[in-house]
Structures are given as structure tokens and as C-alpha cells.
Amino acid sequence: MADLNKLGIAEARDALRKGDVTSMELTEACLGAIEDAGALSAFVHNTPDIARAQAAAADTRIKSGDAPDMCGIPLGIKDLFCTKGVPSQAASRILEGFKPEYESTITQQLWDAGSVMLGKLNMDEFAMGSSNEMSVYGDVVNPWRRGNDDAPLTPGGSSGGSASAVAADLCLAATGTDTGGSIRQPAAFVGITGLKPTYGRCSRWGVVAFASSLDQAGPMTKSVRDAAIMLGAMAGHDPKDSTSAELAVPDFEAALTGDIRGKKIGIPKEYRMEGMPPEIEQLWADGTAMLKDAGAEIIDISLPHTKYALPAYYVVAPAEASSNLARYDGVRFGHRAKIGHGDGITEMYEKTRAEGFGPEVQRRVMIGTYVLSAGFYDAYYNRARKVRSLIKKDFEDVFAEGVDAILTPATPSAAFGLGEMANADPVQMYLNDVFTVTVNLAGLPGIAVPAGLDKQGLPLGLQLIGRPWEEGDLLNTAYALERAAGFVAKPAKWW
Amino acid sequence: MSIDTATAARVAKLARIAVPQEELPKLADELNGIIAFMEQLNEVDVEGVEPMTSVTPQRLKRREDVVTDGSQQKAVLANAPDAREGFFAVPKVVE
Numbered sequence: 018m019a020d021l022n023k024l025g026i027a028e029a030r031d032a033l034r035k036g037d038v039t040s041m042e043l044t045e046a047c048l049g050a051i052e053d054a055g056a057l058s059a060f061v062h063n064t065p066d067i068a069r070a071q072a073a074a075a076d077t078r079i080k081s082g083d084a085p086d087m088c089g090i091p092l093g094i095k096d097l098f099c100t101k102g103v104p105s106q107a108a109s110r111i112l113e114g115f116k117p118e119y120e121s122t123i124t125q126q127l128w129d130a131g132s133v134m135l136g137k138l139n140m141d142e143f144a145m146g147s148s149n150e151m152s153v154y155g156d157v158v159n160p161w162r163r164g165n166d167d168a169p170l171t172p173g174g175s176s177g178g179s180a181s182a183v184a185a186d187l188c189l190a191a192t193g194t195d196t197g198g199s200i201r202q203p204a205a206f207v208g209i210t211g212l213k214p215t216y217g218r219c220s221r222w223g224v225v226a227f228a229s230s231l232d233q234a235g236p237m238t239k240s241v242r243d244a245a246i247m248l249g250a251m252a253g254h255d256p257k258d259s260t261s262a263e264l265a266v267p268d269f270e271a272a273l274t275g276d277i278r279g280k281k282i283g284i285p286k287e288y289r290m291e292g293m294p295p296e297i298e299q300l301w302a303d304g305t306a307m308l309k310d311a312g313a314e315i316i317d318i319s320l321p322h323t324k325y326a327l328p329a330y331y332v333v334a335p336a337e338a339s340s341n342l343a344r345y346d347g348v349r350f351g352h353r354a355k356i357g358h359g360d361g362i363t364e365m366y367e368k369t370r371a372e373g374f375g376p377e378v379q380r381r382v383m384i385g386t387y388v389l390s391a392g393f394y395d396a397y398y399n400r401a402r403k404v405r406s407l408i409k410k411d412f413e414d415v416f417a418e419g420v421d422a423i424l425t426p427a428t429p430s431a432a433f434g435l436g437e438m439a440n441a442d443p444v445q446m447y448l449n450d451v452f453t454v455t456v457n458l459a460g461l462p463g464i465a466v467p468a469g470l471d472k473q474g475l476p477l478g479l480q481l482i483g484r485p486w487e488e489g490d491l492l493n494t495a496y497a498l499e500r501a502a503g504f505v506a507k508p509a510k511w512w
Numbered sequence: 513m514s515i516d517t518a519t520a521a522r523v524a525k526l527a528r529i530a531v532p533q534e535e536l537p538k539l540a541d542e543l544n545g546i547i548a549f550m551e552q553l554n555e556v557d558v559e560g561v562e563p564m565t566s567v568t569p570q571r572l573k574r575r576e577d578v579v580t581d582g583s584q585q586k587a588v589l590a591n592a593p594d595a596r597e598g599f600f601a602v603p604k605v606v607e
Contacts, residue, residue: 114591115591116590116591117591118584118587118588118590118591119587215568216567216568217567217568230566230567256575259572259573260566260568260570262568262570322556324552325552325553325555325556327549328549328550328551328552328553329553331546331549331550332550332553339527343528346528347593348592348593348600348602349588349591349592349600350591350592350593351591351593352593353593353594356603360603361603361604361605362602362603362604362605363528364530364603365602365603366528367525367528367529367530368530370527370528370529370530371529371530371531374529379527379529380539380542380543380546382527382529383520383523383524383527383529383539383543384543384546384547386523386526386527387515387519387523387543387547388550390523390526397550397553399563400553400554400556400558401550401553402563402564402565403556403558403561403562403563403564404553404556404558404561405563405564406561406562406563406564407556407558407561409564409567442542442545443542443545443546444545444546444549447549458567459567460567460568485568
């Protein structure tokens with residue numbers, strides 16, 4: 018078989034079981050592709066020795082007939098996941114040299130299922146960013162380009178390395194994390210599938226924390242079926258994460274019947290933003306028509322507090338980040354600044370954090386510190402938490418009316434150029450998350466599915482939002498949309 | 513509400529991030545831009561609304577109050593920038 022790195026999880030699984038291919042062959046194909054793709058800056062810590070050892074073990078297991086779906090599948094892992102003995106630095110200077118003594122629950126589950134780790138993937142520092150330009154490793158480059166224009170584009174963020182790696186076939190799939198859209202926005206920017214599960218579906222243990230009430234890991238894959246398979250291996254209750262749900266993990270792949278007849282799909286009027294590019298509006302209308310043709314009932318709905326989701330998010334997320342990132346003090350792990358004569362421990366903290374955190378992380382930690390400080394806690398933080406309750410209630414109300422899923426655009430634009438936002442104020446960059454952030458605030462599952470190309474030849478995605486804990490049903494609707502959209506475009510290889 | 517350079521300096525101090533004096537005006541500007549964006553929340557009527565504490569209604573689970581882990585001094589200290597004699601080492605704290 019040629020170009021084994023181009024396979025998805027489902028095809029590879031079937032070929033492995035039939036004996037048509039070995040995990041070692043898949044792994045070597047990916048390692049070769051990674052070697053070739055330095056220009057994308059997607060992989061930042063390669064682990065070929067681990068990969069080969071895991072692939073050999075997977076091949077033995079497959080031969081013995083005891084092979085879970087993910088057995089032998091080579092994956093890329095976002096740098097936010099702690100992987101034992103392998104650098105895990107959340108793309109931050111402050112975690113330079115950090116090699117965890119433990120393995121995150123999700124990656125452990127993937128290795129237990131027989132998956133293969135190719136290496137760690139670039140991202141925005143501490144998952145704070147929407148363009149992957151906030152990384153100590155440098156910018157990730159999107160494998161897609163605007164027609165013949167060779168200006169480098171962003172793969173989105175924060176899971177930009179994961180997105181770029183999957184789209185460029187450097188791995189079969191990758192893990193991502195999503196606090197405000199960090200799986201779905203990059204997935205849409207590179208034309209792949211990205212699923213943020215219900216908050217609590219996947220354990221957060223061993224995933225470097227950004228905003229604990231919003232963070233959720235999920236799969237970034239080449240198809241909806243692959244997302245269903247990979248979620249099955251990532252999900253599950255974990256006593257080490259007190260917010261992980263004690264729910265059985267259903268067979269998500271079995272839910273993919275493609276039959277959505279009678280399903281009620283909500284179209285929220287508040288997502289029709291002023292200044293939305295006509296191509297995004299068209300894509301959304303096309304997606305709506307596809308679901309209708311597949312037998313779904315389309316219902317106009319209202320989510321009245323949508324407009325306030327981004328400002329609420331930019332209070333809640335930095336507040337939680339300022340607490341979570343207090344642990345980076347130069348004492349227990351990572352970087353410590355050189356201190357001057359007579360400097361005490363406070364100067365050590367201040368210099369370490371000034372050197373170790375990049376500008377966006379510093380900004381968010383300080384905003385969080387401000388909104389939590391005496392005198393402002395009620396005005397900002399508590400008010401934002403109240404607005405968050407209202408945003409969640411908006412969704413509960415439409416679900417109570419019988420809506421099964423909500424269709425929206427995934428992003429307000431196609432991928433933009435690296436550096437194009439350099440002079441914009443931070444708030445402009447935050448607007449990238451306008452369609453995705455509501456889902457995190459309400460703890461719901463959301464999926465980005467590639468649905469078309471814009472006139473420059475760049476992929477565009479649609480988002481489906483589901484009821485809590487009903488990822489199976491959501492994936493099935495996404496599967497119907499994927500089949501109808503028939504998106505098969507791939508970036509032309511230039512790297 | 514507006515953040516002046518003195519407030520920016522206070523926030524930086526609280527966050528334990530060293531910000532040079534000459535960068536405080538730019539920082540204050542940036543923080544003001546973000547705070548202005550947040551002010552939109554004042555348009556929302558939140559009378560009688562409970563602040564959200566958890567997206568899924570759940571009581572934090574309790575467990576037996578017993579030791580479940582430990583005796584990993586080497587692993588705990590393995591990543592420390594400065595560990596000596598089984599301890600984390602820091603600059604002098606008390607004069």
C-alpha cells in the first residue's frame with residue numbers, strides 16, 4: 018500500500034486487522050512524512066524510538082487477535098499533554114526542560130489501547146491563542162495556501178500543530194484540547210474534523226491546565242468516523258479528575274447510521290453576525306439544506322445571550338488561568354531566572370514569570386488577576402459567571418423544545434495569514450472564537466466538520482452543537498453532514 | 513473603569529510578573545482595551561441569576577480521608593531547577 022500516512026483511523030484499523038499492513042509500516046510512513054515537513058513546524062518533539070517500540074508491540078497484539086480499534090494507530094500528541102519522560106512544555110519557555118514523571122490519563126488510555134506516539138505537537142503557549150503565533154517553538158504553518166500565493170497561513174489555534182499535522186498527513190490523527198474553540202477553529206482552518214466532547218467526558222488529569230471549568234480534550238481526525246473511534250479510547254471516568262463524569266462510554270462508532278430523519282436542527286439567528294463574509298453565510302445555508310435533504314427538520318431558534326459569550330469568556334478564562342498558572346514559580350519545575358545579588362524569593366518569582374511567560378500569557382494572567390482582585394470580583398468575575406448561567410440556560414431552553422443539534426459556522430473567516438493580525442489589538446484576535454466559545458461556557462459537545470472551500474481555495478467548516486453527553490447522536494448528525502458535503506480536498510504538497 | 517499605570521503596576525505585582533517601568537503605559541492600554549470589551553456584560557440583566565459554579569450539576573465527590581500516594585521524593589524533585597538534600601532550594605526568604 019502506498020502513502021500509508023494518508024490513511025485515516027478506520028481504514029488503517031481495517032487494513033491492520035486484515036494483515037494488509039503493519040503498524041510498523043504505518044509508523045515508518047508517518048515518521049518519514051514528519052521528517053519531510055519541518056517547514057510546517059507542527060511536530061516539536063519527535064519520539065521515533067517510542068513510536069517504533071509501540072508499533073512493534075501493537076503488531077504482536079494485532080497478530081494475537083486482541084486488538085482494540087486504536088491499536089497500531091500512529092498519533093500526534095499536543096504538547097499540553099504530560100507524557101512520561103518526554104518534553105511536555107505547553108509551548109512555553111517556563112516549562113523548558115520539563116519531562117513529566119507521569120502520563121496524562123488520556124494518553125495512557127491511548128497507549129493502553131495500543132496507539133503509537135509519533136511525538137509532541139506545537140500549539141499556542143498554554144493553549145492561549147487562535148493563530149499558533151504564541152508558541153516558544155515558533156509559528157505553525159497551515160499546509161493550505163491561497164491559490165498560487167505562497168504567503169504562509171495560520172492553521173488556527175491553539176491546537177494548530179495538531180491541525181497542521183493531521184491535514185498534512187504527518188499522522189493518522191492527533192489529540193487536541195479546546196477551552197474556547199481550540200480544537201474546532203483550527204480543524205475548520207485546515208479542513209479536518211475536530212470534536213470537543215461534553216465537559217467531563219474526558220479526564221483532564223495530566224493535561225496542563227488553562228481554565229479548568231472550560232478545558233476539554235478531544236480528537237482531531239480525518240473523518241467523523243475516526244473522531245468517533247478515537248473519542249471512544251480517550252473518554253471515560255477517571256477518579257483522578259473530580260469533574261470527570263461517572264458515565265459509561267458508549268460505542269460512538271455504532272451511532273453512525275447516517276439516518277437523521279426527523280431530527281430537529283436549530284439555526285440560531287444570533288450567529289448571523291454583522292460583517293460575516295458572504296461565503297460563510299452561503300456555506301451555512303448549504304449545510305442547512307444538506308441536513309434538510311437528509312430528512313432533518315430545520316427550526317429557527319434564538320440563543321439571546323450569544324453576544325455576551327466572548328466577554329464572559331474573557332473574564333472567566335483569564336481568572337482561572339491566573340490561578341492555574343500561579344504554580345509556575347521557578348521552584349518545582351521548568352525555568353528559573355538568574356537572580357541578582359540581594360534578590361529575594363519575590364524577585365525570583367517576578368523575573369522567572371516575566372522571562373518564562375510570553376506576552377499573551379502575561380496579559381491573560383494579569384487580566385485574571387485584575388478581575389479577581391478585591392473590589393472588582395463582583396463587578397467582573399461574579400457578573401461573568403452569572404452571564405454564563407444565562408448562556409447555558411439559552412441552550413437548555415432550545416433543547417427542552419426538542420432541538421437535537423444546532424448548526425452554525427465554525428469560524429467567522431477562512432485561515433488568515435501569519436502576521437496579518439500582528440498589529441490588531443488582542444480583542445480582534447479573540448473574535449475568532451465567537452462561534453465556538455458559547456459551547457465551552459455551557460459545557461456542551463461541539464464538532465467542526467469541513468464543508469467547502471472559499472474562492473481562494475481554503476477550507477471552511479461548519480459546527481454542530483449537541484446535547485450534553487449525546488456525542489453519539491451529534492457524531493451521527495455530523496456524519497450525515499460529512500456525507501452530504503463530500504469534502505475531499507487536500508492541500509497541494511509544497512513543504 | 514480605567515486602568516492607569518499605577519494600577520497596571522499593582523496588577524503586575526499581584527501576578528508576580530516583573531514589568532519594566534517603561535512598559536507600564538502600553539500594558540495599561542492593552543488591559544484597558546480588554547476591560548472595555550468586558551464592560552458589555554453590564555448590559556445584561558443578571559438580577560436573581562446564580563453565578564455558575566459547574567457546567568454539570570454535581571457535588572464534588574468525596575473519598576476516604578486516607579493517604580493514597582506518596583514516597584516519591586525523587587520523582588517530585590526530578591524537575592526542580594534547584595533541589596538539594598531532598599528539598600526544593602530557593603533564595604533566602606527570611607532575613
